[in-house]
Amino acid sequence: MRPIRLPEPPIGSSGLPDICSTIRRAVVIGNGFAGAENQCFGLVRALGLSHRQSLYRVTRPRGRINEWLHWLPVSLHIKLDHVIRRICGDSRFQIMVKGKKLMPLSVENTGLSDILEADARKIATLARETLEKNGPLLVVASGRDTISVASWIKRLAPENVFVVQIQHPRSHLNRFDLVITPCHDYYPLTPQAQKQIPWFLRRWITPCEPPGRHVVLTVGALHQADSTALQSAASAWHDELAPLPKPLLVVNIGGPTSHCQYGADLAKQLTSLLPKVLWSCGSLRISFSRRTPLGGIHDSAKIFIRYLYGHSLFVEAVINRYLTS
Structure with missing residues (x-):
């Protein structure tokens, strides 16, 4: 049984930016989507602040008409939802039927009830009041709904926070200390894109200017897969994967999007x-991932295994927690 070998982490310097010598705590502002929040966690982990991080979340009103209002800014959406509830009454908009249970629409069924609402004023006040004891506060946010909160924190406590916005905010980049965004966000500025975009639409497609000094471009999304995480995963999966004939092909089945619905x-x-x-x-x-629909899991597993049955291959379908819960 040959052990799985991975590259060793760098020896000597920690490789962490100078910011870590000043900032010793972090606040992550999420939007409830794992893809966006994991990028924040990946950055905080790389800076060595995972043990001193707090998660706040920007939450939109959900259910009924709110599902059609996600294009609105979060603050306006919340105010409009409040007005609708005042006019029409909470009883018509506050509950939904899920099986035989009635659930408040404002409560997201994620099991994370201890996550605080991202209030810019409270976070800015926290940064000011604890500056002398804990130093400046690192604020890391990702996703469209977090832009206004993160920029407002910077405006309220400019000397007490260092704000990092992951994913391009599309405008007013000067409101953030650092913007981390993939290279493809600047594709509209390339000669190839300029040929494809009609001249009368170019002024409306962002970004309109090349990246500045406080913009960091990445090839892909930030993540938490550093040397330590890979070594830990290799150790956890070694006994199961090492005996398998190589090479090993992994087929990852994700979840549906607006452009790709999962099914048979x-x-x-x-x-x-x-x-x-x-x-x-x-x-x-x-x-299969957590986002794979339950019906899609059954359909995909049956079709895959039916096709592969009889092949001289080791086949194992890993069904997520939805099938075992």
Whole structure:
């Protein structure tokens, strides 16, 4: 059984920016989406502040008409929801039927009831009052709904916070100390894009200016997969993966988006692509994410396993917690 080998973490200097010598705590402002929040956690982890982080979340009103109002700024959406409730009464907008249970629409069923609402004034006050004891506060935010909160914190406590906005805010970059965004956000400024965009639309497509000194461009999204995390995962999965014939092919099944709905049709499409690579594989592992719909999991698993049955391959479908709960 050959052990899984990974590159060792850098030896000597910690590799952390100079900011870590001054900032010893962090606040993450999330929007409830794992993709955006994990980027914040990845940055905080890389800075060595995971043990001194707090999570706040920007939450929109949910349910009924609110599902059509996500294009509004968060603050305006909340005020409009309050007006609607005052006019129409809470009883018509505050509950929804889920099976036989009635649930408040304002409560997101995530199991994270201890996460505080992102209030810019309270966070700014916290930064000012604890500056002498704990030093300046690092504020890391990601996602469109967090832009106004993060920029407002910077405006209220400019000398007490260092605000990092992940993903391009599209305007007023000077409201943040640092903006981290992927290179493709600046594709509209490239010669290729300029040829594709009609001249009368160019002024409306952001960003309009090249990245400044306080903009950091990345190739992909930030994440938490550093050397320590990889070593830990390799140790946890070693006994299960090491005996498998190599090379190992992993098929990750994610969740639906507005442009891609998961179901039997997609499973059949993915299955039709497998023969092109199966000849080069020693083992195959199918993994479903938490976002994969329950029906989609059943359909995909049945179709994949039915197709692969009879092949001389080790096949294991990893079904997520929805099937075991």
